[in-house]
Amino acid sequence: MPKQQSDAEDAKRLDVVFGRLKDWALPIGVAVAAAGLGAASISGGLADRDRASEEAAANQSAASVPMCEVTDRNNLVPVSGALFGVNLNLDAKPLSRYAADLGHKPAVSVSFADFPYTGQERTHLRQAAAQIRADGHVMLLTLEPKQGLAAITPDVTGALVKDLASINNQGVPVIVRLAHEMNGSWYPWSQQPLEYKAVFTQVADAVHTGAPGSAMMWAPNYAGGYPFAGGQFEAKPGSADFAALDTDHDGALTMADDPYGPYYPGDQAVDWVGMSLYHWGAKYPWGENEIPEPHKFADQLTGTYNGANGDDSLLPDFYGVYGKDHNKPVAIPETAALYNPAVGGASETDIKRTWWEQVFSAQAHAQFPNLKMINWFEWDKNETEVNGRIDWTVTNTPAVRDTFTAALPDWLEYGSGTNCRPAGS
Numbered sequence: 001m002p003k004q005q006s007d008a009e010d011a012k013r014l015d016v017v018f019g020r021l022k023d024w025a026l027p028i029g030v031a032v033a034a035a036g037l038g039a040a041s042i043s044g045g046l047a048d049r050d051r052a053s054e055e056a057a058a059n060q061s062a063a064s065v066p067m068c069e070v071t072d073r074n075n076l077v078p079v080s081g082a083l084f085g086v087n088l089n090l091d092a093k094p095l096s097r098y099a100a101d102l103g104h105k106p107a108v109s110v111s112f113a114d115f116p117y118t119g120q121e122r123t124h125l126r127q128a129a130a131q132i133r134a135d136g137h138v139m140l141l142t143l144e145p146k147q148g149l150a151a152i153t154p155d156v157t158g159a160l161v162k163d164l165a166s167i168n169n170q171g172v173p174v175i176v177r178l179a180h181e182m183n184g185s186w187y188p189w190s191q192q193p194l195e196y197k198a199v200f201t202q203v204a205d206a207v208h209t210g211a212p213g214s215a216m217m218w219a220p221n222y223a224g225g226y227p228f229a230g231g232q233f234e235a236k237p238g239s240a241d242f243a244a245l246d247t248d249h250d251g252a253l254t255m256a257d258d259p260y261g262p263y264y265p266g267d268q269a270v271d272w273v274g275m276s277l278y279h280w281g282a283k284y285p286w287g288e289n290e291i292p293e294p295h296k297f298a299d300q301l302t303g304t305y306n307g308a309n310g311d312d313s314l315l316p317d318f319y320g321v322y323g324k325d326h327n328k329p330v331a332i333p334e335t336a337a338l339y340n341p342a343v344g345g346a347s348e349t350d351i352k353r354t355w356w357e358q359v360f361s362a363q364a365h366a367q368f369p370n371l372k373m374i375n376w377f378e379w380d381k382n383e384t385e386v387n388g389r390i391d392w393t394v395t396n397t398p399a400v401r402d403t404f405t406a407a408l409p410d411w412l413e414y415g416s417g418t419n420c421r422p423a424g425s
Helices: 003-024 028-064 095-102 119-135 154-169 193-210 240-245 296-301 318-325 348-359 362-367 398-407
Strands: 082-088 108-114 138-144 174-178 214-218 272-274 277-279 330-337 371-378 380-383 388-391
Touching: 082 095, 082 138, 095 119, 095 398, 108 119, 108 371, 119 138, 119 154, 138 330, 154 174, 154 193, 154 214, 174 193, 193 214, 193 240, 272 318, 272 371, 277 296, 296 348, 296 362, 318 330, 330 348, 348 398
Parallel strands: 082 108, 082 371, 108 138, 138 174, 174 214, 214 272, 272 330, 277 330, 330 371
Antiparallel strands: 380 388
């Protein structure tokens, strides 16, 4: 009820009360007391009625907001085109600010967490999900088992599934990228294909059963330089893992061995396949500002690269094997081009534009119809490989941002946010 109308009705009711008291010819003291009690009772009743009306209106308004629908994992893959996403430092730039800078809400937002994750990380995930709910669509959750694969117990997996289901019920689908770059030699889960496949399958089974709005992504590292000898967690000769990785059975691990297949958990467990591809420069050591070579992106995705970074032509065709033969949607979970503000060389715009023109080219779109997700790495950070600051971003510098946003093709799909009531509310 509007406030003005309520006040007028209160005054009218009080006039009636005082008029009746006067007609009864009661003693003045009794009349005043009666009038005071009557006014308080009526005023209180009206206030209660107004509060009830407001609550009813609020409930009716909330009820008019549709209930969140959990998107089935199979419907996360666009029919044509690709989802555009971002790997963003949400502490430095909220997703809403990035969306405003880009001119689009990203369809995918990448989050990282240890696995098992702490209570604080769980809070961060919920906060990230809230940002994605308002200014994105899908969360790509990268889980890093830094305590080793043995730490991923059924209880840990069960807790994850409950959190995924809760996020899904808020209208946010999740794609879980579990233990990425497992074919490298630098993570506690590296080069352990037997245990890795068992753990991935265990988690995938639980997610598929308990969180139908979530999917699983298998994402090895680009294998240029495989088997990455000298890393802390490389497979040891004589171990069962070493034997599983020695696919040509010559007693040694070399680039002639399959750097992807021994780690693949199988089509039932894997919903998406992914590979991060960056332009770090022309040759190692990194840190110089150099223009990407022509066709570098496509050549690396298909295992045909032979250039300044080395001869990687022995590598399998990642897109051909997993995108075509296994018929999986292919993601580039992270991509960007290195720009070092501390040195000279090619300009920031020229380096980044040359790279994104390859990634978003009409030729790549036609050549890779199963390429269904591309996420830009939007960080300005210190990189240990360079021992200095690298600016990977495309929205922080106005000239670069304007050139980038103008170049985004119309076959990319973006987010729209969601306005719905969490399922079960």
